[in-house]
Amino acid sequence: MQSETFQNEVELKYKLYNSIFLTLPLDGIHGTGILIPLMKDECRKGLEKGKSPVEILDHFFEKQTNFTSEDEQLDFMFRVISYIERQVVLLDALEDAAFLDLHDARRVGKIESIKSRLDSEERKEKIGEALKNLAVRIVLTAHPTQFYPSTVLAIINDLIDAIQKNDLLEIKMLLTQLGKTPFFKKERPTPYDEAKSLSWYLENIFYQSASELYGDLLKEVSNPEEQAGNVLTFGFWPGGDRDGNPFVKVDTTIAVADRLRSILLANYHTDIRKLRRRLSFKGVYEKLIALEERILQAVNGEDTASRIQQEEILSSLSVIEKQLIDEHDGFFVDLLHEFRNKVLLFGTHFAGIDIRQDSRIIKNAFDVLCSTAPELKDQTGNLNFEELTNLSTPVSMFQSDDEVVKDTLSLFGTIKEIQHRNGEKACNRIIISNCRGEDDVARVFAMAKMCAWQGEIPLDIIPLFETIDDLEKAAITMRKLYENEQYAKHLEFRGKKQTIMLGFSDGTKDGGYFSANWNIYKAKENITRLSREMGITVAFFDGRGGPPARGGGNTHKFYSSLGNTIENREIQVTIQGQTISSKFGTHDSARFYQERLLSAVLENSLFDDPDKLLSDTDRVVMEKLSEYSLAEYQRFKSSDKFVPYLEKMSALKYYGKANIGSRPGKRKQSEKLNFEDLRAIPFVGAWSQMKQNVPGFFGVGSSLKKLEEEGLFDDCKKLYQSSLFFKTLVANSMQSICKSYFKLTEYMKKDEEFGDFWTWIHDEYELSIEMLLKVSDQDELMQTALFLKDSINLREEMVLPLITIQQYALIKIRELERNNETNATKYSILQKLVIRSLYGNINASRNSA
Numbered sequence: 001m002q003s004e005t006f007q008n009e010v011e012l013k014y015k016l017y018n019s020i021f022l023t024l025p026l027d028g029i030h031g032t033g034i035l036i037p038l039m040k041d042e043c044r045k046g047l048e049k050g051k052s053p054v055e056i057l058d059h060f061f062e063k064q065t066n067f068t069s070e071d072e073q074l075d076f077m078f079r080v081i082s083y084i085e086r087q088v089v090l091l092d093a094l095e096d097a098a099f100l101d102l103h104d105a106r107r108v109g110k111i112e113s114i115k116s117r118l119d120s121e122e123r124k125e126k127i128g129e130a131l132k133n134l135a136v137r138i139v140l141t142a143h144p145t146q147f148y149p150s151t152v153l154a155i156i157n158d159l160i161d162a163i164q165k166n167d168l169l170e171i172k173m174l175l176t177q178l179g180k181t182p183f184f185k186k187e188r189p190t191p192y193d194e195a196k197s198l199s200w201y202l203e204n205i206f207y208q209s210a211s212e213l214y215g216d217l218l219k220e221v222s223n224p225e226e227q228a229g230n231v232l233t234f235g236f237w238p239g240g241d242r243d244g245n246p247f248v249k250v251d252t253t254i255a256v257a258d259r260l261r262s263i264l265l266a267n268y269h270t271d272i273r274k275l276r277r278r279l280s281f282k283g284v285y286e287k288l289i290a291l292e293e294r295i296l297q298a299v300n301g302e303d304t305a306s307r308i309q310q311e312e313i314l315s316s317l318s319v320i321e322k323q324l325i326d327e328h329d330g331f332f333v334d335l336l337h338e339f340r341n342k343v344l345l346f347g348t349h350f351a352g353i354d355i356r357q358d359s360r361i362i363k364n365a366f367d368v369l370c371s372t373a374p375e376l377k378d379q380t381g382n383l384n385f386e387e388l389t390n391l392s393t394p395v396s397m398f399q400s401d402d403e404v405v406k407d408t409l410s411l412f413g414t415i416k417e418i419q420h421r422n423g424e425k426a427c428n429r430i431i432i433s434n435c436r437g438e439d440d441v442a443r444v445f446a447m448a449k450m451c452a453w454q455g456e457i458p459l460d461i462i463p464l465f466e467t468i469d470d471l472e473k474a475a476i477t478m479r480k481l482y483e484n485e486q487y488a489k490h491l492e493f494r495g496k497k498q499t500i501m502l503g504f505s506d507g508t509k510d511g512g513y514f515s516a517n518w519n520i521y522k523a524k525e526n527i528t529r530l531s532r533e534m535g536i537t538v539a540f541f542d543g544r545g546g547p548p549a550r551g552g553g554n555t556h557k558f559y560s561s562l563g564n565t566i567e568n569r570e571i572q573v574t575i576q577g578q579t580i581s582s583k584f585g586t587h588d589s590a591r592f593y594q595e596r597l598l599s600a601v602l603e604n605s606l607f608d609d610p611d612k613l614l615s616d617t618d619r620v621v622m623e624k625l626s627e628y629s630l631a632e633y634q635r636f637k638s639s640d641k642f643v644p645y646l647e648k649m650s651a652l653k654y655y656g657k658a659n660i661g662s663r664p665g666k667r668k669q670s671e672k673l674n675f676e677d678l679r680a681i682p683f684v685g686a687w688s689q690m691k692q693n694v695p696g697f698f699g700v701g702s703s704l705k706k707l708e709e710e711g712l713f714d715d716c717k718k719l720y721q722s723s724l725f726f727k728t729l730v731a732n733s734m735q736s737i738c739k740s741y742f743k744l745t746e747y748m749k750k751d752e753e754f755g756d757f758w759t760w761i762h763d764e765y766e767l768s769i770e771m772l773l774k775v776s777d778q779d780e781l782m783q784t785a786l787f788l789k790d791s792i793n794l795r796e797e798m799v800l801p802l803i804t805i806q807q808y809a810l811i812k813i814r815e816l817e818r819n820n821e822t823n824a825t826k827y828s829i830l831q832k833l834v835i836r837s838l839y840g841n842i843n844a845s846r847n848s849a
Contacts, residue, residue, distance in 0.1 A: 005098070013094055017163075018090060035065065035080075036801060043800050047743040052747035053804045054808055057808050061073050070826075078832075080805060081805065081839075082836075084840045085183050086179060090175070092585075093163060095791065096156070097164045099588045099589050111598070114599055127217075127602070128224075131221060135570045136231065137234070138573065138597070139237060140201065140202075140237065142576075149182075155174055159174045159175075183839065191238060191247055191248045195239045195259060196259070199260065199263055201590075205584055206590060208587060209587050210232050211345055212591065229344030233345075233352070234350070239252050241354065242357045243357055250407055250410045253353060254414060254418065260351060262299055265308070268295050268313070268342070281327070281331070283327065287323070294308060310347040313348075314343055317336060321336055347426075349423055352429065353426065355427065355431065356433055357411075357431075358434050359432050361405075362443055363443060364408075365405045365408035365409050366447055368399075373393050388439060388445070388446050389485075391450060392449040412452035413451060413452050415428070415452070428460055429499070430444055430459060430461055431501055432461070432463050432464055433464050435464050438484075442481075444461050460498075460499050462501050463500060464501040468516070471519040474523045475527050475530050482530070482536060497539060499539045499541050500527060500540055501541040502523060502541070502542055503543040509678075509684070511633060512629050512632070512699040513633075513698070513700055514700060515630035515699070518625070519626065521725070525565050527540075528567040531567065537569065544573050561728055562604065562725070563613040564612075564613075565613065571597050612725075614719075614723060618719050618723060618726075621719050625707065626703075627703075628699070628707070629699030629702065630699070632764075639757065641756075645758075648753075649745075651685075654838060655685055689838065691742070692742065693739055696732070696736025697764070697765060700771070700772065701764055701768030701772070704772070708771070713775070720775050727776075735792070737765065739792060739845060742762050745758065747811075802837050802840050802841055803841055806838075809833040
C-alpha cells in the first residue's frame with residue numbers, strides 16, 4: 001500500500017513537475033535538462049558494461065552533444081550538478097508533502113497505539129505517572145553534512161504547501177525561484193553562521209510542532225497541571241561543540257546563547273500579540289499588555305534588570321488564567337494553555353547549549369591551570385584520581401599562549417555567565433569526547449571548582465565512550481566515579497542522575513557495524529546494572545548520525561527493542577546533517593518523529609515485554625557475530641591499503657574543502673592522514689560518495705557465514721525472528737547496501753595498486769547481501785520496507801550522472817598527479833567539480849554521513 005502511494009503521490013508527480021522545470025526560462029537549464037536523461041542512460045548502460053566514468057562521458061560528449069572543447073564539457077558538467085541539486089529539492093518537497101499519506105497514522109510509533117493497549121479506566125493515570133519520570137531530548141548538532149541554506153529551506157516549505165494544494169502556478173513560480181537561488185556557499189560558514197542556520201528549525205519547526213505534541217500529551221493525563229515541560233527538551237551543539245573545531249570560542253558560545261534567548265522571546269512576543277486579539281476582556285487584556293511589554297523589554301534590553309526568567313512568565317500566565325476562569329467563564333483558556341505549554345517546554349533559552357571538548361585538550365588545559373597555582377605547580381601531571389576529585393583551589397589567573405587552552409579554561413566562567421543570563425538549563429552540560437577513564441571526568445570536575453564554582457556545581461559532566469575498548473571498560477570507569485566521595489556528593493546535588501554518552505559513529509569506525517552496536521548494547525546493560533545497584537538514575541545519550549553506520553536508520557524500532565535490562569526512562573539523541581532537514585524539516589515530519597521517540601520511551605515504561613530480553617543462546621550468537629565481524633573488520637582496517645585507498649580513490653579530502661561546515665575534516669591538521677584523527681563524518685561520507693557503504697555492512701556477511709559454517713545459522717534465524725534489536729540491525733544494514741552501487745567503481749578492480757583491495761570490499765558486499773537475505777528469509781533487500789526502497793531507488797537513479805561526474809573528476813585528478821602535470825587551472829576546476837558533486841549526493845541520500 002505504501003509503495004503504491006509513493007508511486008502515485010511522489011514518483012508520478014515528480015515526473016510531472018520535473019517536466020515543468022525543464023520549460024522554465026533559466027540560464028542553461030533548458031538545454032541541460034534535455035540532455036540529462038540521455039546522459040543518465042549512457043551512464044547506466046556504460047557502468048553495467050564495466051566501462052570507466054571517463055570512457056562513458058567521453059562517449060556521451062562525442063555522440064550526444066556538440067561540446068567539442070574541454071572547457072565546454074566541464075561547464076556542462078557543472079550545469080548538470082546544479083540541475084540535479086534542484087531535482088533533489090523537488091523530490092524532497094514531494095516526499096514531505098505526501099508525508100502523512102506515506103506514514104500511516106495507525107502504525108506503531110504513535111501515542112494512539114499505546115492508548116489502545118491500556119485499560120480505559122486507568123489509561124490517563126498510567127500515562128500521567130509515566131510522563132513524570134520520562135524525557136526525550138533532541139540535540140541538534142553542527143556536523144558538516146547539512147547543506148541547504150535557509151533561503152532554500154524556506155522555498156522547500158512553500159513548495160510543500162503548494163504541492164499539497166496542487167497549485168500549479170505557485171509551483172511553477174517556486175521552481176523558478178529555486179532555479180535562481182544559489183545553493184553553493186563560496187565561503188566556509190563560521191560556527192555562529194551554523195547556529196543561525198540550525199536555529200531556523202527551532203523557530204519555524206520545533207516551536208510549534210513540539211508544543212502541539214506536548215499539548216496533546218497533556219490531554220491524555222489525569223492531572224495535566226502536575227506535568228512539567230521536561231518530557232520534551234532540546235539541545236544545541238553549534239557554538240558549544242569544540243571537539244576538533246578550533247574556530248569555536250567563548251565569545252561564540254555567548255553569542256549563540258544570546259541568539260537562542262532573543263529569537264525565543266521574539267516568538268513569545270508574537271504569540272502574545274495574537275492572544276490579545278482574543279483575550280480582550282477587562283482585566284485580562286491589561287495584564288497581557290504588561291506581559292508583552294515586559295518580554296519586549298527583555299528582547300531589546302542589554303542590562304541585567306531587563307532579563308526575564310521562565311518563572312516570571314509562568315507566574316503572569318497563572319494570574320491571567322485565574323482571572324479568565326473566575327471572571328470570564330474560562331473563555332479562550334485553551335489558547336492561553338497553548339502558549340503556556342511553549343513556555344514550559346522552552347523556558348527562556350529555547351535549547352540548552354552542550355559544551356563538548358576532547359579529553360586530550362582538557363588535560364593540556366588542566367596542566368596549564370595547575371602550573372599557575374603555586375601549591376600545585378610541582379604536582380602537574382602527577383595527581384591521582386582521588387586527589388583530582390578533592391581539588392578545589394580557586395585559580396583566578398592563568399598564563400598560556402595557546403588559544404585552545406585559553407578557551408578551554410575560560411569555558412567554566414562562560415557557562416556560569418550564560419546560566420546567569422538565561423537560566424541554568426541554558427547551558428549545564430559538558431561532554432568529554434574520547435573519554436578514556438575516570439581521570440578524564442575528575443579533571444573536568446576539578447576545573448569547574450577551580451575556575452568557577454566553590455560550592456555546588458550546577459553542571460552535568462558527561463563522559464563520551466566511543467572506541468570498542470572504552471565501551472568495554474565503561475562500567476568500570478563509572479563504578480570508580482560512583483564510589484568516589486566527592487563525585488557522589490555532586491551526583492546527589494544533581495538529583496542522583498548521571499548522563500553518559502555513547503558514540504555510534506566512532507564505535508563503528510573503530511570496530512565495524514555488528515561489533516559497535518553489540519558493544520554499545522552491552523555497555524548500556526552493564527552501566528544500568530551498576531547504576532541501579534548504586535541508586536543512580538542513568539540516562540544514555542546516543543551520538544547518532546544519519547546513516548545506519550553511524551547509529552541512524554530506524555531509531556524508533558531500536559529504542560523500542562531495548563528490554564528492561566537497559567535503563568529507558570530517557571532518550572537523548574543527536575540529530576545531525578541532512579537528517580535534520582529530512583526528518584525535522586516540516587511540521588508534519590517533525591511531529592511524527594518526535595512522537596515516535598516519545599512513544600518508544602512510553603512503551604518501554606508502561607509495558608514490560610519479556611520477549612525483548614535476549615536468551616542465553618541469543619547472547620552467544622550476538623557475541624560470536626560481534627567477535628567475528630570485529631576480527632574481519634580489523635583485518636580490513638589494518639591493511640596497508642586502507643588509508644591510502646580512502647585518500648587517493650575517494651572524495652575524503654574534499655569534505656574539508658567543501659564550505660558545508662566550520663569544522664575541519666580531521667582533528668589534527670597534520671600533512672599525513674592518520675586514521676585515529678579522521679572524523680567519523682568524512683570517513684562514512686567518503687564511502688557513501690563512492691557508493692561503497694563499507695561501515696554499514698563490512699564484516700556482516702563474513703560473520704554470518706562463519707556461524708553458518710559452525711552450524712549455528714538456525715540460531716541466527718531464530719534471533720532474527722524473536723529480537724527486534726537484531727531485526728533492526730539487519731534492516732539498517734540492508735539500507736546501507738541498497739545505497740551502494742559497485743558498478744560505479746568497478747573500473748578500480750583493474751587498478752594496479754588497489755584492484756585487489758576493491759575486490760575484497762566487493763566480495764564482502766556480495767556475501768553480506770547473500771547472508772542477510774538468508775537470515776531474514778527475504779527474497780530481496782528491504783522487502784519489508786518497499787516504499788523506502790522505492791525512494792532510495794529513485795534518488796540513486798537521479799544522482800547517477802552526478803556521481804559519474806565525480807568519479808570522472810577524481811580519475812582526471814589522479815592522472816594529473818601521476819603525470820606530474822602542472823596545469824593549475826585545470827586541477828582547480830576538477831577539484832571544484834568534485835566538491836560541488838558532494839552536495840547533491842549528500843542531500844539525495846538524506847542520511848549519507
